[in-house]
Amino acid sequence: AQSVSQHNHHVILSEAASLELGCNYSYGGTVNLFWYVQYPGQHLQLLLKYFSGDPLVKGIKGFEAEFIKSKFSFNLRKPSVQWSDTAEYFCAVILNDYKLSFGAGTTVTVRA
Amino acid sequence: ETGVTQTPRHLVMGMTNKKSLKCEQHLGHNAMYWYKQSAKKPLELMFVYNFKEQTENNSVPSRFSPECPNSSHLFLHLHTLQPEDSALYLCASSQDRTGVAFFGQGTRLTVV
Numbered sequence: 392a393q394s395v396s397q398h399n400h401h402v403i404l405s406e407a408a409s410l411e412l413g414c415n416y417s418y419g420g421t422v423n424l425f426w427y428v429q430y431p432g433q434h435l436q437l438l439l440k441y442f443s444g445d446p447l448v449k450g451i452k453g454f455e456a457e458f459i460k461s462k463f464s465f466n467l468r469k470p471s472v473q474w475s476d477t478a479e480y481f482c483a484v485i486l487n488d489y490k491l492s493f494g495a496g497t498t499v500t501v502r503a
Numbered sequence: 504e505t506g507v508t509q510t511p512r513h514l515v516m517g518m519t520n521k522k523s524l525k526c527e528q529h530l531g532h533n534a535m536y537w538y539k540q541s542a543k544k545p546l547e548l549m550f551v552y553n554f555k556e557q558t559e560n561n562s563v564p565s566r567f568s569p570e571c572p573n574s575s576h577l578f579l580h581l582h583t584l585q586p587e588d589s590a591l592y593l594c595a596s597s598q599d600r601t602g603v604a605f606f607g608q609g610t611r612l613t614v615v
Contacts, residue, residue, distance in 0.1 A: 395545070423602045434505050435593065435606040481546065485602035489534050489558050491595075493546035 395482050397494035405502050406474055412467040412497050414482030424465040425483040426456055427493070435481070441465065452476070474503045506530040509594050509607035516584065517615055524579040524610045526594030532605070533598060535577040537569060540591040540609070552577060584614045 398413035416422060426438040439450025446458040456467045465482060482494040507528045516522050528535065537549040551559035552571040566588075568580040577594055591611050595604040 400543070425602055427604075434507075434608050435595075436505070437603055440603060483602065485600065489536075489551045489553055489597075489600055490548060490561075491536065491597070491602050491604055492548060493538075495543065495545040 395484055395492055395494035397480075397482050397497050399497045400495070401498045401500070403500045403502065404472060407471050408501075410467075410469045410472050410476070410499065412480055412482075412499070414465045414467065414494060415463050416465070416482075416484045417463065418484065418486060419463075420486065422484045422486055424456075424458060425485075425491075426450065426454070426465075426467050427481045427483055428478050429481070429496075430478045438467075438480070472499075472501050474501050477501045505605045505607065507594060507596055507605050507607040509592075509610050511610060512608060513611045513613075515613045515615060516581070518584060518586070520584075521580070521582040523581065524592055524594075524612075526577040526579075526607055528575055528577075528594075528596040528605070530596055530605060531598075532596035533574055534596060534600075535571060535574070536593075536595040536597075536604065537577065537579050538593040538595065540593055546593070550579075581612075584612075586614050588612065589614045 394417045396415045424441040428438045429435045441448045441458045479496045479498050481496045485491045510525045535552045539547040548561050549563045550569040555571045570578040591609045593609045594607045597604040
């Protein structure tokens with residue numbers, strides 16, 4: 392069975408600091424990878440996705456993620472966070488079926 | 504507004520009650536999902552429907568019973584629930600196996 396591991400449960404940082412959230416998955420075959428975000432009081436929404444091609448993908452709001460196949464990782468980064476980036480971030484994978492599986496999530500708190 | 508609407512937003516029910524959660528999507532997607540979101544745990548995939556056919560039942564107890572009458576509507580029928588079933592229940596839809604899912608706001612369920 393596939394699984395998704397997120398290394399940090401809660402990250403607290405100041406505005407303008409850099410952010411990196413770790414994500415590892417356990418499946419060895421072809422996967423599609425995602426980061427979803429849930430802002431306070433809002434629905435879960437897609438931040439960025441990787442299907443194939445360039446392993447460095449750009450998402451909305453200045454986020455990017457890098458797929459490293461050899462490490463089974465898909466880490467999320469943002470060079471300079473803003474207060475509005477306070478949210479919960481979820482890594483997810485899907486195989487060649489319909490099972491979109493999520494990690495436990497990382498709560499990011501950005502202090503002004 | 505994501506195009507996926509869940510009702511009710513909040514539900515309190517006793518352990519002997521029977522209730523139903525409703526999900527409706529207006530995106531023309533062919534896959535719909537039920538997830539359970541509990542604090543500090545990964546989103547748990549419960550059920551997946553593709554073109555009204557159930558393709559995944561992730562070892563969910565029989566006190567949860569899904570129904571998908573058409574590709575736009577998804578129900579989760581609840582009966583004789585336990586307090587540990589209290590959680591946020593999320594509905595999502597996607598087109599094919601892309602993993603690009605659109606989520607509803609969720610139903611906050613409390614079992615007393």
